[in-house]
Amino acid sequence: MKNITFAADEKLIEAAREQAAADGSTLNEQFRLWLAQYAAKRRAAKAIEVVQRVSQRVDLGGRRFTRDELNERR
Template identity: 45%
Template sequence: MKRITLRADERVIEAARRRARSEQTTLSAAFRVWLAGYALAHQRLQCSDDVLGQLRGQLQVGGMPGRDEMNAR
């Protein structure tokens, strides 16, 4: 695992440490979870966009189908 150095306001760091302790974890562990979610968020959005793009031509938007349309299927 690689180490990184971050800079943040001391009060924010201490508040984050208190929260991590209350959740029975460490600030480092909480940050790793956050970092993984941050890194994967773009990938999840891209997958969603791909699926929506594939469905775009297949979905019909509008009112209820008429009787003829229902019977044609």
């Protein structure tokens, strides 16, 4: 794991530490969770973009399948 350094208001850091402790966690653990969620947003947005681009290229020829056809087992 790589160490990083941030600058923030001392009172804000202390309040965040207290909140993390109240949640049975640490500020470091909460930051790692936030960082993972933050990075996941970008990955999700890119995945949606790829699906949209690919779906624009797919041509089903205008044919609509019935419910029975969609559920048919072969």
